[in-house]
Amino acid sequence: MADTAPASASAPAAPDFSGWTCPAPLRDHERIVMGHGGGGTLSAELVEHLFAPAFGSDVLAELGDSAHLTMGGARLAFSTDSFVVRPLFFPGGSIGDLAVNGTVNDLAMAGAVPAYLSCGFILEEGIELSVVGRVAQALGDAARTAGVTVATGDTKVVDAGHGDGIFINTAGIGLVPDGVDIRPQRAAPGDAVLVSGQIGVHGVAIMSVREGLEFGVEIQSDTASLAGLVADMLAVCRDLHVLRDPTRGGLATSLNEIAGAAGVGITLDERSLPVPDTVANACSFLGLDPLYVANEGKLVAFVPPDHADAVLEAMRAHPLGKESVRIGTCVADHPGMVVAATGLGGTRVVDMPLGEQLPRIC
Amino acid sequence: MKYLDEFSDPVLAERLFDDIRALTTRPWSLMEVCGGQTHSIIRHGIDQLLPDEIRLIHGPGCPVCVTPLEIIDKALEIASRPDVIFCSFGDMLRVPGSGRDLFQVKSEGADVRVVYSPLDALRIAQENPEKQVVFFGIGFETTAPPNAMTVYQAKKLSIPNFSLLVSHVRVPPAIDAIMNSPDCQVQAFLAAGHVCTVMGTREYPDLAARHEVPIVVTGFEPLDILEGIRRAVRQLETGEHTVENAYPRAVNEQGSPAAQKMLADVFEVTDRSWRGIGMIPRSGWRLSPKYREYDAEYRFSVTGIETEESTVCRSGEVLQGLIKPHECAVFGKECTPRNPLGATMVSSEGACAAYYLYRRLEAPTVNAPAANTPAKEASSVG
Numbered sequence: 001m002a003d004t005a006p007a008s009a010s011a012p013a014a015p016d017f018s019g020w021t022c023p024a025p026l027r028d029h030e031r032i033v034m035g036h037g038g039g040g041t042l043s044a045e046l047v048e049h050l051f052a053p054a055f056g057s058d059v060l061a062e063l064g065d066s067a068h069l070t071m072g073g074a075r076l077a078f079s080t081d082s083f084v085v086r087p088l089f090f091p092g093g094s095i096g097d098l099a100v101n102g103t104v105n106d107l108a109m110a111g112a113v114p115a116y117l118s119c120g121f122i123l124e125e126g127i128e129l130s131v132v133g134r135v136a137q138a139l140g141d142a143a144r145t146a147g148v149t150v151a152t153g154d155t156k157v158v159d160a161g162h163g164d165g166i167f168i169n170t171a172g173i174g175l176v177p178d179g180v181d182i183r184p185q186r187a188a189p190g191d192a193v194l195v196s197g198q199i200g201v202h203g204v205a206i207m208s209v210r211e212g213l214e215f216g217v218e219i220q221s222d223t224a225s226l227a228g229l230v231a232d233m234l235a236v237c238r239d240l241h242v243l244r245d246p247t248r249g250g251l252a253t254s255l256n257e258i259a260g261a262a263g264v265g266i267t268l269d270e271r272s273l274p275v276p277d278t279v280a281n282a283c284s285f286l287g288l289d290p291l292y293v294a295n296e297g298k299l300v301a302f303v304p305p306d307h308a309d310a311v312l313e314a315m316r317a318h319p320l321g322k323e324s325v326r327i328g329t330c331v332a333d334h335p336g337m338v339v340a341a342t343g344l345g346g347t348r349v350v351d352m353p354l355g356e357q358l359p360r361i362c
Numbered sequence: 363m364k365y366l367d368e369f370s371d372p373v374l375a376e377r378l379f380d381d382i383r384a385l386t387t388r389p390w391s392l393m394e395v396c397g398g399q400t401h402s403i404i405r406h407g408i409d410q411l412l413p414d415e416i417r418l419i420h421g422p423g424c425p426v427c428v429t430p431l432e433i434i435d436k437a438l439e440i441a442s443r444p445d446v447i448f449c450s451f452g453d454m455l456r457v458p459g460s461g462r463d464l465f466q467v468k469s470e471g472a473d474v475r476v477v478y479s480p481l482d483a484l485r486i487a488q489e490n491p492e493k494q495v496v497f498f499g500i501g502f503e504t505t506a507p508p509n510a511m512t513v514y515q516a517k518k519l520s521i522p523n524f525s526l527l528v529s530h531v532r533v534p535p536a537i538d539a540i541m542n543s544p545d546c547q548v549q550a551f552l553a554a555g556h557v558c559t560v561m562g563t564r565e566y567p568d569l570a571a572r573h574e575v576p577i578v579v580t581g582f583e584p585l586d587i588l589e590g591i592r593r594a595v596r597q598l599e600t601g602e603h604t605v606e607n608a609y610p611r612a613v614n615e616q617g618s619p620a621a622q623k624m625l626a627d628v629f630e631v632t633d634r635s636w637r638g639i640g641m642i643p644r645s646g647w648r649l650s651p652k653y654r655e656y657d658a659e660y661r662f663s664v665t666g667i668e669t670e671e672s673t674v675c676r677s678g679e680v681l682q683g684l685i686k687p688h689e690c691a692v693f694g695k696e697c698t699p700r701n702p703l704g705a706t707m708v709s710s711e712g713a714c715a716a717y718y719l720y721r722r723l724e725a726p727t728v729n730a731p732a733a734n735t736p737a738k739e740a741s742s743v744g
Binding site: 030031032033035042271285342343344347349351 | 370375376404405406407408409410453465466468469470478533584631700718719720721
């Protein structure tokens with residue numbers, strides 16, 4: 001938990017870019033490549049080795065989905081996220097829903113009760129007002145459903161060809177209840193690893209419309225606010241260790257981040273992974289692994305073993321957690337690594353993805 | 363996914379494992395030809411569960427891995443041109459050429475697009491008549507027919523701004539080359555089911571007879587592969603060497619006449635260099651003279667390419683089954699999926715990447731045997 005004390009009065013010297021050499025992990029790329037936004041290793045290294053040192057912020061150093069702040073005695077979670085999804089509307093949602101649910105969920109994963117959002121629209125010259133209106137309406141509806149107030153906003157317009165229709169940034173703030181301390185670093189050997197439902201749905205829904213792929217049935221995004229589900233979980237167990245919504249990079253990325261942050265190992269039982277047939281079929285067709293496909297309305301929880309059954313029951317009682325299952329266990333072995341028991345009885349390492357998953361050629 | 367689930371049923375798999383254990387009386391080395399099979403084997407941990415006597419050798423059937431560096435460099439040069447939209451399947455974008463990859467070219471401003479079908483590239487050509495649209499046509503007998511059909515369509519519809527950068531390869535000559543190698547350790551092949559879906563099994567009896575090697579056509583699900591292994595081991599134990607089809611739901615002797623006809627019309631057989639292996643006679647396709655105007659190499663006059671391979675990467679030996687990925691001294695150290703020195707570390711079908719992704723936990727500490735590259739491949743270490 002970091003405090004928000006003002007930084008040292010003497011401002012840090014501006015970085016000398018003429019003599020500046022990227023730390024080793026960035027040496028392979030002189031320019032930003034798409035993988036830097038994929039939520040995997042490249043994204044993490046960009047933040048860790050470029051942004052974090054430049055910003056020099058103790059609060060940021062925790063590198064959680066939300067920052068933990070203390071102001072006037074109140075414990076707050078503070079988070080921001082940008083949304084560049086294409087297309088703007090997809091089965092089950094829109095960029096407007098995502099812009100609310102993404103930030104609300106980042107707050108909820110810190111155990112916070114989301115309260116206020118900011119909303120910045122970057123619009124591309126030429127986009128129809130009716131489209132902007134539909135997105136704004138969807139955003140407002142999602143905020144009301146999630147119980148948060150859009151408190152401030154901003155609008156910018158960029159030249160035609162310099163945007164992708166609509167980009168949205170939201171930031172959110174929420175109160176963390178007393179006694180709640182949910183951080184990736186708290187994952188401990190013995191913890192049950194629970195997931196709140198079927199995985200990979202959002203990513204496949206987006207792919208199906210973005211790439212013009214049809215998989216026989218329409219796949220709806222699972223975008224949703226998870227704050228209510230978290231509240232129900234906290235009601236039966238105040239001592240949840242870790243919560244994470246496995247968005248970009250999917251469940252595999254989130255689990256690897258948690259394993260790395262806490263220095264623990266994670267074992268998964270592949271047979272228990274809730275992969276719906278539609279997602280499994282689409283992934284089989286494209287040569288993708290559902291573990292790496294994005295979700296927008298799911299969470300993964302690390303729960304002390306004594307409370308695992310009660311939390312699972314509470315999750316299943318909530319509409320967004322009906323299909324919750326235990327998928328694995330946190331262990332002391334192979335620290336920093338996620339290992340899955342395969343359906344046939346073998347094992348495999350479930351690694352952090354580098355950038356975006358690439359469909360295989362055949 | 364009921365249909366596919368049936369082919370990964372753990373109870374049936376255990377029965378097949380039992381059968382294989384019961385059949386096996388001594389050590390055997392089997393090569394799965396296709397990278398898709400390698401991926402499935404490592405992904406499901408099949409190799410860990412086989413009897414110790416059964417050694418699986420990962421073959422050269424990853425199309426991304428065997429595409430020559432020279433072609434990759436040509437792709438990078440063509441993609442860099444301002445009037446070009448360069449289209450490719452996703453996993454080619456990270457394959458390193460001499461120093462960079464298509465993702466980096468894209469980040470420098472090139473219009474590089476991932477497509478899921480060559481016909482998407484043709485549509486892009488129709489929508490962008492002021493641009494030259496190039497599709498990177500790589501792969502085996504599986505991807506060649508749709509690429510051939512796309513060129514056929516381009517000609518039929520008189521779409522002048524589409525072309526194909528061709529690096530297609532054929533499986534049977536590769537099997538022949540592997541068996542002809544003096545260092546060959548392969549005693550049986552699991553042939554790639556999807557290749558045979560297109561080409562049938564007619565190309566294999568001669569190979570099996572000439573090299574006295576069992577060839578079993580298999581699919582890609584766990585039970586498909588286990589059934590293929592079971593049949594191959596049965597043949598080895600009884601001294602047989604015939605072609606068996608363990609993938610009858612997709613493969614027959616004739617294959618797809620329509621696809622073969624399209625291939626014969628658009629392509630002609632040519633000698634082709636395989637990355638890490640070298641030149642294999644009559645192992646590839648190029649556009650036939652009738653379609654030469656759709657050949658991107660011809661259209662863009664890409665010449666003077668000087669390639670530069672890693673001097674420490676041993677993916678050529680991995681591709682030939684001479685060493686396992688972790689027996690390369692740079693595996694998992696200098697060479698990882700984020701910084702691949704050879705193509706076998708790039709594609710998830712590549713043996714090195716599959717080992718890195720799925721088997722790193724138990725890969726023994728590297729004790730690399732001395733390089734043992736046959737003379738004929740020495741000039742092209744992958």
